[in-house]
Amino acid sequence: MAKMKLKVGVIGVGAIADERHLPYWHELEAEGRVELIGVCDIRKDRAEEMAAKYGARSVYFDYQKMLRDGQYDIIDVCTQNRFHAPITVAALKAGAHVLVEKPMAMNAAECRAMIKAATSAKRRLMVAQHMRFEAPNEKLKEVIQSGRLGQVYSANATYLRRRGIPGWGKFHLRRESLGGPLIDIGVHVMDLAVWLMGCPKPIAASGKVYRKFGDRDDLCNGDWGEPYPPSEFDVEDYASAYVRFEKDITMTVEVSWAANIAEERSGITILGDKAGISTDPLGLYGYDGRSLTSTRFDWLPNQEGHRMEIRHFTECVEGKLPVRVQPAESLRIQQIIDAIYESSRRNREVPIKAV
Ligand SMILES: NC(=O)c1ccc[n+]([C@@H]2O[C@H](COP(=O)([O-])OP(=O)(O)OC[C@H]3O[C@@H](n4cnc5c(N)ncnc54)[C@H](O)[C@@H]3O)[C@@H](O)[C@H]2O)c1
Incomplete structure (x- = not known):
């Protein structure tokens, strides 16, 4: 048949x-x-x-x-x-x-x-969340699950562009997208960092978002072009935040579509009391009692995240697997994003009642 x-x-x-x-x-x-x-x-x-x-x-x-x-x-x-x-x-x-x-x-x-x-x-x-399906990130997840980091206590999630405001679609409009780099590219690195830490529940966030370039007539957007009438731009182009989770876990976040930095950089660091991991350079960084140890993961397949995610979802629908990105986990990331925007408006830390 x-x-x-x-x-x-x-x-x-x-x-x-x-x-x-x-x-x-x-x-x-x-x-x-x-x-x-x-x-x-x-x-x-x-x-x-x-x-x-x-x-x-x-x-x-x-x-x-x-x-x-x-x-x-x-x-x-x-x-x-x-x-x-x-x-x-x-x-x-x-x-x-x-x-x-x-x-x-x-x-x-x-x-x-x-x-x-x-x-x-x-x-x-x-x-x-295609980054969860990229080979280097799967490797980091496996290393953390093996317990080699010891007790995980803090993460950093960074995605900074010197200039790179999306020049197509509706990314620059609050009513269409909610926000700028925090919800656009920040969501990738925050989701990845929280997933790597084992999805602890957030309890509070404090942050500030800024609009310094996107609405300027003299915006110099590098290779990304001159996309939209500057007066329309009503989202942020930079954000930094501090997020608290249960069990004394924390995360710092820094994202931009435009900032006066040397060059674009993005990545994750996760700190444990036995070792830490980083995406740049990709590896495990620890201490063996006498000296510092660095284990690099150089040999990984070039695995396109979206391709693997679409194949994974198909297998889930075929009944073979549970979904890797649980909807409740994505809701919690959205709660963090909502709390950071609210914190920026109110200039104070905002509690999160996580699901
Ligand atoms: N995972 C990633 O790496 C990644 C990268 C880029 C964009 N995205 C996400 O993908 C989404 C789309 O981004 P994009 O860059 O393709 O934007 P885009 O503007 O190029 O595409 C969006 C499309 O949706 C269409 N559309 C809008 N309203 C519709 C409706 N009611 N019914 C049917 N079609 C409708 C638009 O006409 C447009 O063609 C965004 O949510 C963005 O955050 C994800």
Whole structure:
């Protein structure tokens, strides 16, 4: 008997869908595991172009019509942040399992509604935190789980661009995206650091966000171009924060789309009382009682995170695995983000009531 192929639909076929989602669904289709049934975008030309490029059977300009017309096993949501929650909830109610791009949503209340919809529909929901699927980060997770760090007590999550304000889409608009680098690229490194530490529950956050470049007429955005009318830019372009977790665990965060630094740098450091790990240079750094020890992990496959994440989610829907990025973990990251923005507005630490 022929194996059932999972029916896939992708909603929002902009940059990330074209670069990192549709190619991997196409690859799985070539392997006979899925069928790309529909793509949808409110930009008609774009939807048609992507449907033709990846051989989707149907093309839609309205996601509700798409969900009414087809029986999807998987809906992959790649719109800007504002539509993550409404489309995810609608797709879950229509009976699909949902993979949704990061960040999970615009606030913790939306995340809760998404989790509730997934629970009621008995469907899988996963946020596309692709860094958890990259080989170096999987290696670090394995090392931490082996206990070689001893007691983990603090992390640093950094993602700093000297100049790199996204020059496409709606990233610069608060109503469409909620915020700037904190929710855009900060969500990647915060999720990774918290996951590596074993997902402790956050209890409070303190932070400050700044807008120093994005709304300037003389913005020099490097290779990223001159994207939007500067007066429209109403999110931050730099943020720093301090997050407290249960069990005296802490995390420092620093992110930017634009800052006066020498060059872009990003990475994670996790400190334990026996050893620490770092992504740059990738390795384990400790002490053997007499001297300092450094173990570098140089030999790892070049494994594209989105590719592995899409394959993983397919296997979850096939019933083979639990999702690696649990929705409650993504909700807690959103709670941290919400608390940092609130802390910045109120100039004080904000408590977090974690799930
Ligand atoms: N994981 C990563 O590394 C990564 C990288 C870039 C972007 N992203 C995330 O992916 C999302 C999209 O980013 P992008 O760079 O592709 O942006 P984009 O603007 O290029 O694409 C978004 C697309 O969604 C479409 N859209 C908007 N509202 C819609 C609706 N109601 N129904 C159907 N289509 C709709 C837009 O027309 C656009 O084509 C964002 O949430 C972003 O945070 C993730």
